[in-house]
Amino acid sequence: MLGAEDMVAADSGVSWQQRHTLVTRGTHWLRLVAMLCLIGSGLQIFNAYPRLHWGHSGNSHDAAWLEIGAMGSPAKGMVRIGGLDIETTGVLGVRVQDGRPVLLAFPGEVTIPGERDLASGRRWHFFWAWVFVLNGLLYLGLGLASGSLQKKMFPTRAQLAPAHLWHEIKEHARFRFPRSEGALDYNVIQKLTYLVVLFGLLPMMVLTGLTMSPSVSATVPLADLFGGRQSARSLHFISMWLIIGFVIVHVGLVLFTGFWNLMRSMLTGTFAYRKGVW
Amino acid sequence: MLLSRRSLVIGSGALLAGCDKLATRPDVLKLLGSAEGLTLASQRLIGRDALAQEFSRADISPIFKANGSKDPQEAAYLAHKASGFQDWRLIVDGLVERPLALSLAQVKQLPARAQITRHDCVEGWSAIGEWAGPQMGGLLTMAGAKASARYVVLHCADRYGSSGELYYESIDMLDAFHPQTILAHSMNGAPLRTEYGAPLRLRVERQLGYKQAKYVMRLELRDSLDGIGRGKGGFWPDRGYEWYAGI
Numbered sequence: 001m002l003g004a005e006d007m008v009a010a011d012s013g014v015s016w017q018q019r020h021t022l023v024t025r026g027t028h029w030l031r032l033v034a035m036l037c038l039i040g041s042g043l044q045i046f047n048a049y050p051r052l053h054w055g056h057s058g059n060s061h062d063a064a065w066l067e068i069g070a071m072g073s074p075a076k077g078m079v080r081i082g083g084l085d086i087e088t089t090g091v092l093g094v095r096v097q098d099g100r101p102v103l104l105a106f107p108g109e110v111t112i113p114g115e116r117d118l119a120s121g122r123r124w125h126f127f128w129a130w131v132f133v134l135n136g137l138l139y140l141g142l143g144l145a146s147g148s149l150q151k152k153m154f155p156t157r158a159q160l161a162p163a164h165l166w167h168e169i170k171e172h173a174r175f176r177f178p179r180s181e182g183a184l185d186y187n188v189i190q191k192l193t194y195l196v197v198l199f200g201l202l203p204m205m206v207l208t209g210l211t212m213s214p215s216v217s218a219t220v221p222l223a224d225l226f227g228g229r230q231s232a233r234s235l236h237f238i239s240m241w242l243i244i245g246f247v248i249v250h251v252g253l254v255l256f257t258g259f260w261n262l263m264r265s266m267l268t269g270t271f272a273y274r275k276g277v278w
Numbered sequence: 279m280l281l282s283r284r285s286l287v288i289g290s291g292a293l294l295a296g297c298d299k300l301a302t303r304p305d306v307l308k309l310l311g312s313a314e315g316l317t318l319a320s321q322r323l324i325g326r327d328a329l330a331q332e333f334s335r336a337d338i339s340p341i342f343k344a345n346g347s348k349d350p351q352e353a354a355y356l357a358h359k360a361s362g363f364q365d366w367r368l369i370v371d372g373l374v375e376r377p378l379a380l381s382l383a384q385v386k387q388l389p390a391r392a393q394i395t396r397h398d399c400v401e402g403w404s405a406i407g408e409w410a411g412p413q414m415g416g417l418l419t420m421a422g423a424k425a426s427a428r429y430v431v432l433h434c435a436d437r438y439g440s441s442g443e444l445y446y447e448s449i450d451m452l453d454a455f456h457p458q459t460i461l462a463h464s465m466n467g468a469p470l471r472t473e474y475g476a477p478l479r480l481r482v483e484r485q486l487g488y489k490q491a492k493y494v495m496r497l498e499l500r501d502s503l504d505g506i507g508r509g510k511g512g513f514w515p516d517r518g519y520e521w522y523a524g525i
Contacts, residue, residue: 049402056333056396059403061341113301118400119518120302126317126525127310214398215484215524219325229396229404 017184019271021148027139028266034132035247037124039240040112043105044121050105052237056228065234068105070094075101133206140198152186153195159188177257180274193246201243208236307518318522322452330458330483333394338466339405342397344473347445350436350493358435363477368461372431372499375422382463382477388412391460399487400519409481411462415455417497423451427499430454431506432480435493438513447491448503448511448521449482458483461494486523488514 020028051064058064067080070093077093079086094101108114112124143149158164168189177183186194211222211232226232254262265271300306350356358366363382370378392410414430434445453459459482463470470476475492482489489512503511503521515521 045402049399051403056337057339057404057406059339059343059399059405061339061343108298112297114298115302117302117518119514120307122400122520123307123310123313123518124301126520127313130313130316210525212398212402213321213525214330214396214486215321215325215328218330218484219321219328221331223331229398233402 013275014272015275017265017271017273018269019265020269022269023139023142025266025269027135030135031132031139034128034135035243037112037128038132039244040110041121041124041128042236042240044111044113044116045118045125046237047105047111047116048118048121052234053230054227054234055230056223058230066237068092070101070103075103129206129209136202136206153191153198155188155191159191164188175256177253179258183257183273184271197243197246201239201246205236205239205243208232208239212236311520314520314522317520317525321524325484326452327456328484330395333396333406335394335408337406338394338408342405342407342465342474343399343403345399345487347436347438347492348473350472352435352437355435355493359472359476366477366495368478368494369496370417370421370499371496373424373427373501374418374499375424376420378417378421385412385461385478386463388416390463391457393458393460393481393483395458395481395483397487397490400514400523408466409460409462410464411460411478411481413457414459414461414480414497415457417461418454418499421499423499426501427451428501429499429503429511431498431500431503431511432491432494433496433498434491435495441513443507443513445491445493445513446507447480447489447513448500448506449480449485449489453482453484456482456484484524488512488519489523 050068051058051060052066053062053064064080065082067078068088069078069080070076071078075089075094076087077089077091077095079088079092089095091107093105094103095107096102104111104116111121113120140149143152159168165188168187171177171187172189177187207222208226209232210216210220211226212229217223217229223229223232226235261272358364366382367379368382368385370380389412390410391413392408394406394408397405397407418430429448429450431446431448434447436445437443438445449459459480461478462475462481463478465471465474470479475490475494478494479492480490480494500506503509507513508516510516511521512519
């Protein structure tokens with residue numbers, strides 16, 4: 001799967017870097033599958049009670065900070081966030097199917113299963129949650145133990161210098177990314193982003209999920225850590241959107257900075273670059 | 279190769295429909311359900327005897343959402359309710375040395391445990407309430423639970439929805455003897471109201487709402503869940519939900 005650019009490069013003395021180990025590559029793609037299944041089944045579970053609260057407790061008798069639902073007759077789809085009502089008929093809350101209104105917070109296209117089915121959604125969610133956690137522990141455990149994760153992801157002192165940080169921000173704003181030896185190491189913004197995702201967002205997702213378990217929250221005082229079970233549910237939902245945002249930017253930058261080369265490096269492990277510093 | 283918009287729409291529709299068939303195939307759901315055993319084993323490993331968080335009276339929900347059956351219409355239940363549960367008896371039988379038949383007055387005379395806990399519905403919402411009633415462990419000791427007993431099956435008085443089947447639930451002996459597992463006859467300092475399961479309901483605080491059986495009539499100790507309902511150990515487990523509802 002060599003792109004035209006890579007073949008030209010092959011003639012002009014391209015160098016190869018063994019970039020990703022088999023474990024890194026395998027866990028990367030398994031993480032993607034797990035995340036897609038978790039998001040789809042998570043939206044299915046959300047649909048069973050499409051309201052979010054802060055605190056330990058919260059139900060249909062209490063105020064919600066976010067609510068997706070149907071209001072009025074004929075039913076209009078609404079997202080109510082804070083005091084603001086946004087009409088979303090056709091997408092969120094209500095859509096018309098075969099001439100009849102279907103009341104569903106998130107539409108069937110993005111939920112697993114596509115029909116309202118909380119029991120099956122939970123099976124999907126907890127199975128893939130286990131895969132996601134074990135996969136993550138394998139990746140982090142081996143990466144940290146071998147030191148490769150620190151080497152790849154931790155910024156160097158020079159990279160953290162304010163002048164360098166400012167330089168990188170300007171380079172990113174201009175969409176200028178190195179393709180030669182400068183691309184061998186992750187840049188500082190990339191490193192910091194990966195660290196926030198790996199040690200912030202993804203563990204946050206697991207911990208807020210576990211907080212909702214009545215058994216785990218009896219054993220570990222997670223509910224107090226996040227301000228209560230309903231707060232944890234809200235943070236679980238918010239973290240999901242932050243992770244989706246990361247994935248969109250991540251895929252966008254892969255497309256922009258050499259799709260085939262980066263795909264090859266995440267599939268076979270080898271990354272091509274040109275000699276000389278740019 | 280260019281794909282027309284139409285073939286893309288049809289193609290992605292077929293893909294989604296294919297995925298969706300996969301999502302609810304019984305063998306797929308069975309495979310995914312294997313995670314339940316792992317969840318149970320690991321939760322028992324880390325917190326076998328852990329106590330669910332208890333709250334203060336200030337935390338009690340202004341309105342505790344009632345769910346499931348709220349006003350059973352079964353003739354036997356209506357007759358008990360009309361007579362103030364005069365002739366109602368809590369039966370404890372099955373794998374016990376001394377089967378019990380306790381009146382509501384006798385149940386209320388037993389030492390009670392009071393606890394303010396969070397009720398977590400499988401749908402995602404929570405409510406906080408104060409419950410009081412005898413510990414299930416004490417009742418089982420009174421009845422002399424046999425060593426062969428592995429489960430307590432709770433038989434209830436209500437038929438949920440249009441299913442026509444009586445509600446039931448079951449827990450294992452570890453949860454049955456957990457100090458916070460009580461048969462509550464009072465809620466927020468008053469006798470249990472109909473919508474919350476009068477005269478007696480289960481509180482098994484480390485599991486979800488559908489395990490908290492209401493309108494409890496009989497505790498049956500068994501060594502297996504086969505042969506009751508559809509064999510999965512509860513009304514909702516028979517309908518695809520996990521028997522172990524610790525998550």
